[in-house]
Amino acid sequence: MVNQFAQIILASKSPRRQELLRLMNIDFRVVLKEVDESYPQGLTPAEVAVYIAEKKAAAFTESLAGNEIVLTADTIVCIDNQILGKPEDGEHAFEMLSLLSGRKHEVITGVALRNNHSRQSFYDVSEVYFRNMSSNELWYYINTCKPFDKAGAYGIQEWIGLTGIEKINGSYTNVMGLPTHVLYDKLLEMNWLKVAG
C-alpha cells in the first residue's frame, strides 16, 4: 500500500493534474488562490516555469497547517526560445499551432512543494515533435476542443495530440502538466510517501 504522511493541497484547477494525482493514488484536495503569473525579464524558460510555480506556492505561506504540503505547477511551451502561453482566442491558437506544426518544441513544467518547514522546486523538460498539419486540421481541433486553457494551445491527450504528434522524447505526463515520476521521487525523498508491498 501507499502510505501518505502529509495532507497534500493541489493549488491548480487543471483537470489533467488532478487526474494524474488520482492515478498516482495520492490523496489531495484542491485549493485555489489567485496569483499574478507575471515574471521578471531575463529568465530562461525553465527558470520561468519554476519561478511561477514557486509564486503560486508562496501564496500559501502562513496558511498551511502543520501536516499540510502545497503542490503547485506551471507548464510552458517553448519554441525558438519563445514562450507560448495560453491563447487568447481562436486566431491566436491558430497562430501558435502553426508555429508548432512540422517542428520540435519543448514543454517545461516547473513544480513547487512547500510546507511550513521546507520547500523545494524542480522542473522537467520534454521534447515534442509535431508533423506538418493543415489549416483544416488546426481549425477542426481549435473548434472542437477549444484549447484556450492550455499553454501552446494544445493538449497532448486530445485529438491533435493523437493525430499530430509523431513522437516525444521525455516524460508524457510532464507534457500533460505534471512530471509525475519526479514528483513521486521527491515525495519519497521527503518521507511524505512510502510504498509497502
Added chain:
Amino acid sequence: MVNQFAQIILASKSPRRQELLRLMNIDFRVVLKEVDESYPQGLTPAEVAVYIAEKKAAAFTESLAGNEIVLTADTIVCIDNQILGKPEDGEHAFEMLSLLSGRKHEVITGVALRNNHSRQSFYDVSEVYFRNMSSNELWYYINTCKPFDKAGAYGIQEWIGLTGIEKINGSYTNVMGLPTHVLYDKLLEMNWLKVAG
C-alpha cells in the same frame, strides 16, 4: 469536421484501443473473433507484431460488407530481443517487471487494416525507460492494478507508468496499444477519412 467514408470494425477487446479511437473522433464498432496468436520461429519482434495483427484481420476475410474495414493490432514488449507476452500470474508479472526495472525496452505495435479490396499493415516502435523499482513497488502495482491482460505486465497509463517511467522516445499511444498518428495517416492516405476545417 471529420468525414469518415468507411465503417470501421475494431477487432480488439482492449479498452485502451477503444478509448484512443474515440479520442480520434472515429466511429467504430467492436467485433471479436478468436484467433490463435502463435507465430513462426525466426521472425524479428516487429515481424511478429505485424504477423499477429494480420492474422487477426485475416479472420474477417469474406465476412466484411463492401463499406467495412477491419482494424486489428498487436502490441509486444521486447527486451534483449526477448518478447514478453501477457503474464500468467503475479509471480510471472513480477519476473517481467524485474527484467524491465532500471532499463530501456522497446514496445512495438503492429497494425493491420483490411477491406474486401485492399489491405495494409505497419508497425511503430517506442523506447521506454524505467527507473530502478523496488520489490515493494512492483508488488504494490501488481496487487492493485492486476496487469494480466497487458504485454510486459504493465500499462503506461497506470500507477507504475506514472511513477516508474522516466521517459519515452517515440509515440505514447503506440505504447498504450495503437500508434494513432500512423493510423490516422493511413486512413487519410486510403481516402477513408478526410478532415474539413
